[in-house]
Amino acid sequence: MERIRVETAPIEGQKPGTSGLRKKTEVFMGEHYLENFVQAIWNAIGGVAGKTLVLGGDGRYFNDRAAQVILRMAAASGAAKVIVGRDAILSTPAASHLIRTRQTDGGIILSASHNPGGRDEDFGVKFNAANGGPAPEDLTDRIFAETERVAFYDILSSHDVDLSVEGEVALGDMRVEVVDPVADYASLMEALFDFDAIRALFNSGFTMRFDAMHAVTGPYATEILENRLGAAKGTVLNGTPSPDFGGGHPDPNPIWAKPLVDLVMSSDAPDFAAASDGDGDRNMILGRGLYVTPSDSLAVLAANAHLTPGYSGGLKGVARSMPTSGAVDRVAEAMGLTCFETPTGWKFFGNLLDAGKATLCGEESAGTGSDHVREKDGLWAVLLWLNILAVKSGSVKELMLDHWRRYGRNYYSRHDYEAVDAGRASDMLDALRGGLGDLPGRAFAAGVVSVADEFAYDDPVDGSRSERQGLRIAFENGSRIVYRLSGTGTVGATLRVYLETYSPGPDGLEEAPEEALAAVIASAEEIAGISEHTGRDAPDVTT
Numbered sequence: 001m002e003r004i005r006v007e008t009a010p011i012e013g014q015k016p017g018t019s020g021l022r023k024k025t026e027v028f029m030g031e032h033y034l035e036n037f038v039q040a041i042w043n044a045i046g047g048v049a050g051k052t053l054v055l056g057g058d059g060r061y062f063n064d065r066a067a068q069v070i071l072r073m074a075a076a077s078g079a080a081k082v083i084v085g086r087d088a089i090l091s092t093p094a095a096s097h098l099i100r101t102r103q104t105d106g107g108i109i110l111s112a113s114h115n116p117g118g119r120d121e122d123f124g125v126k127f128n129a130a131n132g133g134p135a136p137e138d139l140t141d142r143i144f145a146e147t148e149r150v151a152f153y154d155i156l157s158s159h160d161v162d163l164s165v166e167g168e169v170a171l172g173d174m175r176v177e178v179v180d181p182v183a184d185y186a187s188l189m190e191a192l193f194d195f196d197a198i199r200a201l202f203n204s205g206f207t208m209r210f211d212a213m214h215a216v217t218g219p220y221a222t223e224i225l226e227n228r229l230g231a232a233k234g235t236v237l238n239g240t241p242s243p244d245f246g247g248g249h250p251d252p253n254p255i256w257a258k259p260l261v262d263l264v265m266s267s268d269a270p271d272f273a274a275a276s277d278g279d280g281d282r283n284m285i286l287g288r289g290l291y292v293t294p295s296d297s298l299a300v301l302a303a304n305a306h307l308t309p310g311y312s313g314g315l316k317g318v319a320r321s322m323p324t325s326g327a328v329d330r331v332a333e334a335m336g337l338t339c340f341e342t343p344t345g346w347k348f349f350g351n352l353l354d355a356g357k358a359t360l361c362g363e364e365s366a367g368t369g370s371d372h373v374r375e376k377d378g379l380w381a382v383l384l385w386l387n388i389l390a391v392k393s394g395s396v397k398e399l400m401l402d403h404w405r406r407y408g409r410n411y412y413s414r415h416d417y418e419a420v421d422a423g424r425a426s427d428m429l430d431a432l433r434g435g436l437g438d439l440p441g442r443a444f445a446a447g448v449v450s451v452a453d454e455f456a457y458d459d460p461v462d463g464s465r466s467e468r469q470g471l472r473i474a475f476e477n478g479s480r481i482v483y484r485l486s487g488t489g490t491v492g493a494t495l496r497v498y499l500e501t502y503s504p505g506p507d508g509l510e511e512a513p514e515e516a517l518a519a520v521i522a523s524a525e526e527i528a529g530i531s532e533h534t535g536r537d538a539p540d541v542t543t
């Protein structure tokens with residue numbers, strides 16, 4: 001086996017976004033593209049010599065090839081060991097758990113998350129640090145800087161490692177340990193939740209459907225829900241992962257998981273339903289006749305987590321991304337907990353979790369998680385819901401109504417304008433930014449503006465500051481509009497408009513969200529001139 005040094009040159013545009021580097025698969029398959037980025041990671045973390053890493057991905061097209069390249073590059077640069085999921089498969093939360101439990105120096109996760117997969121679709125690579133969490137901003141900045149000066153990469157010339165068999169093999173001087181991708185993660189879930197109570201719930205006739213969307217959670221959900229918890233066979237739908245996710249878009253929301261939503265709205269509805277995304281870190285929660293928004297889900301979990309074994313000691317604090325609704329804030333206030341508001345991106349929760357300031361975190365983009373790993377975790381959220389339902393023994397709808405009666409309801413929706421011309425999108429935000437100072441005191445259909453600003457975050461743990469994290473307009477009546485550009489798209493710009501209004505109850509708790517939000521939606525257009533700037537008169541995706 002020969003170690004080869006390959007001369008290369010920087011490739012433009014390798015700047016990690018909200019969650020790693022995401023590009024079209026063909027771009028990643030281009031000459032030196034993957035290798036440059038991986039070498040930049042090695043350079044940014046001070047090399048991999050003597051280090052142990054975790055490696056796995058969501059099984060999308062090119063996952064297997066990319067894993068072999070990364071193994072050969074790690075071996076060529078002197079890594080001591082790489083722990084790989086069988087067939088190079090690991091869900092994002094399972095990878096985070098392995099990094100932590102095996103005390104490795106970090107890991108590489110191959111995924112473009114909820115983005116579609118396939119040769120013509122998306123691929124992604126992200127580095128997670130030794131705490132199991134996504135690389136923080138200072139590290140992603142260093143990785144980007146290295147991509148701009150990379151001149152060579154080292155790689156071993158060798159045969160592929162057989163990743164289909166568990167066990168340990170050598171690759172040059174490096175050890176490769178192939179592990180069952182599900183086992184450690186499933187044990188962690190058993191340690192956190194009352195499996196006996198959930199099993200009893202299923203035994204009592206409680207029905208569920210879990211849509212794995214042909215993505216990585218299929219094997220995890222089948223093992224945990226059907227094999228260990230005794231849910232009926234067939235509870236897990238679309239449970240066999242495929243490289244193009246069955247040609248679908250593995251994003252668990254009412255648009256892309258529509259068949260599941262249709263099912264819960266039909267007369268055949270199960271008691272409970274859920275879905276997860278490409279790499280298993282997102283979740284969607286549904287009850288009979290009801291879609292639970294991710295923001296509401298976070299609030300319900302915060303209010304009830306203490307009913308489950310893993311959280312029986314109570315929560316240290318909660319955190320949400322800025323665009324996430326204020327529903328969890330109300331729970332935190334009632335429970336005397338601090339609620340942190342961070343920029344979009346799971347990486348911002350890491351410091352709070354490491355410092356013991358927060359136990360539960362969540363985002364409007366279908367992400368919820370806790371300090372059990374350093375990623376959001378789709379199946380964990382589903383199990384926490386199941387454990388709460390097992391203890392409280394009522395329907396999802398009853399639980400939500402009780403919650404809203406107590407805390408009021410934050411109606412919430414997100415409108416996405418996808419693949420907008422990047423220049424036009426940033427012109428729109430520039431114009432809005434320039435006019436923020438004139439907005440307070442002005443009246444719109446949504447109400448009178450109380451605050452209009454651009455969100456910046458000062459990390460309370462390491463003191464770092466992150467600026468330009470979204471434009472927000474708050475109204476005196478508690479309504480709010482947030483505008484920001486996505487950091488995970490791969491074509492043009494995706495404009496996200498987050499819309500929220502608050503109903504204190506007891507009346508007005510069961511309106512259709514788009515009706516409750518009609519005035520806020522109209523004001524979002526009036527204030528920013530979305531259609532004039534983008535040339536679009538309606539969002540592409542409404543969740």
Ligand code: G16
Pocket residue numbers: 018019112113114281282321344345346347363365367485486487488489496
């Ligand atoms: C990633 C991040 C999340 C973020 C989401 C959307 O999720 O980990 O923190 O909320 O993207 O980000 P944006 O609005 O910038 O597109 P995932 O599931 O794609 O890894």
